[in-house]
Amino acid sequence: MDQCWGEDVYRGTFAVVDLRAIRWNLQNIMSRLSPGTDTLVAVKANGYGHGAPQVARAAAAAGASYLGVASVEEALKLRAAGIQTPILVLGATNYEGAVVAARHDVEVALTESCLAWPQVSADMIIRGHLKLDTGMSRLGLKTVDGCRAFAQWLKTRPDVKCVGVFTHLACADAADLTHAERQMEQFRSLRNALAEAGVRPLRAHAANSAAALRRPDWHEDMVRIGISAYGYAPSRAFALPVALRPALSLYSFVTRVEALAPGETVGYGATFQADRPCRIATVPVGYADGYPRILSNRSWVWLHGRRAPVVGNVCMDQLMVDVTDILDVAVGDCVTLYGYEAPSEWRSGAAWTEGGGTEEGVQTWLRNGYERAVRMTGGTPMQPVISLDELGDLAGTISYELMCALAERVPRIYVE
Numbered sequence: 001m002d003q004c005w006g007e008d009v010y011r012g013t014f015a016v017v018d019l020r021a022i023r024w025n026l027q028n029i030m031s032r033l034s035p036g037t038d039t040l041v042a043v044k045a046n047g048y049g050h051g052a053p054q055v056a057r058a059a060a061a062a063g064a065s066y067l068g069v070a071s072v073e074e075a076l077k078l079r080a081a082g083i084q085t086p087i088l089v090l091g092a093t094n095y096e097g098a099v100v101a102a103r104h105d106v107e108v109a110l111t112e113s114c115l116a117w118p119q120v121s122a123d124m125i126i127r128g129h130l131k132l133d134t135g136m137s138r139l140g141l142k143t144v145d146g147c148r149a150f151a152q153w154l155k156t157r158p159d160v161k162c163v164g165v166f167t168h169l170a171c172a173d174a175a176d177l178t179h180a181e182r183q184m185e186q187f188r189s190l191r192n193a194l195a196e197a198g199v200r201p202l203r204a205h206a207a208n209s210a211a212a213l214r215r216p217d218w219h220e221d222m223v224r225i226g227i228s229a230y231g232y233a234p235s236r237a238f239a240l241p242v243a244l245r246p247a248l249s250l251y252s253f254v255t256r257v258e259a260l261a262p263g264e265t266v267g268y269g270a271t272f273q274a275d276r277p278c279r280i281a282t283v284p285v286g287y288a289d290g291y292p293r294i295l296s297n298r299s300w301v302w303l304h305g306r307r308a309p310v311v312g313n314v315c316m317d318q319l320m321v322d323v324t325d326i327l328d329v330a331v332g333d334c335v336t337l338y339g340y341e342a343p344s345e346w347r348s349g350a351a352w353t354e355g356g357g358t359e360e361g362v363q364t365w366l367r368n369g370y371e372r373a374v375r376m377t378g379g380t381p382m383q384p385v386i387s388l389d390e391l392g393d394l395a396g397t398i399s400y401e402l403m404c405a406l407a408e409r410v411p412r413i414y415v416e
């Protein structure tokens with residue numbers, strides 16, 4: 001029986017995750033932090049789609065002291081991968097989850113629901129960071145009275161240790177920082193109330209990427225960096241004070257090139273109709289891979305150094321592009337869906353023959369080509385030929401959502 005690799009290597013669609021870019025971004029960001037500020041790197045949602053354990057290792061190598069995840073399950077996957085960096089579960093955790101987290105040396109967010117937690121056995125301590133809601137209206141204690149009640153409760157709970165206090169800013173990436181300023185004021189007054197009631201946690205943290213980059217006075221004891229570690233700006237509403245390099249690129253290989261006569265249509269719903277003799281290339285990437293269907297007839301891919309428009313509706317596993325104006329497009333040609341331009345030698349046949357026909361060989365061949373083509377040595381960062389900001393604009397969403405959407409079935413090739 002043929003080997004089953006568990007990942008979709010025969011289809012020829014793959015992502016490259018440039019861990020050099022992640023380390024470079026983090027080092028750039030960290031060099032701008034107020035002295036003594038720690039960095040938590042958000043690796044929730046499988047490291048914003050990039051692969052949580054790999055990003056976690058890159059973050060630790062860059063000097064990060066904490067990892068942030070959304071759930072205890074995400075934390076356990078990191079522990080199972082041998083990651084020993086302190087982890088904070090940023091979202092709400094139920095009592096059972098908090099007990100499991102404590103067993104694995106994982107810290108949890110302490111929220112209003114903790115007050116109903118039963119006592120755990122004497123030899124176990126749940127370590128947590130109290131979450132304060134200062135304007136997100138999502139999670140956490142909101143009022144001075146709530147903080148006082150928490151302080152009273154904490155005194156009765158030797159099994160719960162509050163080692164941090166944090167809030168999350170809703171508008172730190174906006175042109176106008178008034179909302180974020182109000183949140184920071186509220187954060188300080190709630191912390192004062194806690195301190196008066198005897199709760200003085202070790203770490204206070206509020207800043208996400210935008211706040212960390214824009215407001216050194218909001219760094220507190222730790223910043224929580226997500227999107228900018230992955231090389232994207234939190235928004236285009238303010239000028240980035242640091243250079244960032246996107247880490248994620250998505251590639252595939254053309255599986256078919258076919259002529260269309262005027263009047264013929266493309267894809268489900270026949271939403272594209274040829275108004276001239278056309279050539280249509282098929283690319284095996286679809287919405288089940290994380291390429292949104294909303295991009296049907298809106299976006300483009302990069303092929304032979306040119307933009308080729310996506311025509312017809314994006315299917316679950318494939319999409320079609322109009323290559324009428326691009327000479328010599330052939331089956332096996334490499335397509336860049338987003339990220340850095342594919343190296344010119346990348347063709348699907350070459351990947352198999354020169355890579356020796358094994359999964360590892362193919363991946364090494366592709367990795368070596370990428371490393372040669374996408375240089376990461378100082379100076380001006382290379383620009384992606386198609387960025388997730390651009391696709392986000394076309395899809396009516398943000399880069400965050402597109403990177404998180406990259407499906408599990410898409411193999412990731414890691415460049416160290």
Ligand SMILES: Cc1ncc(COP(=O)(O)O)c(C=O)c1O
Pocket residue numbers: 042068090168207208209210224225226227228234
């Ligand atoms: C609680 C919390 N902190 C930090 C971050 C990181 O934010 P960003 O990716 O904008 O840096 C997130 C991401 O959503 C978050 O939910």
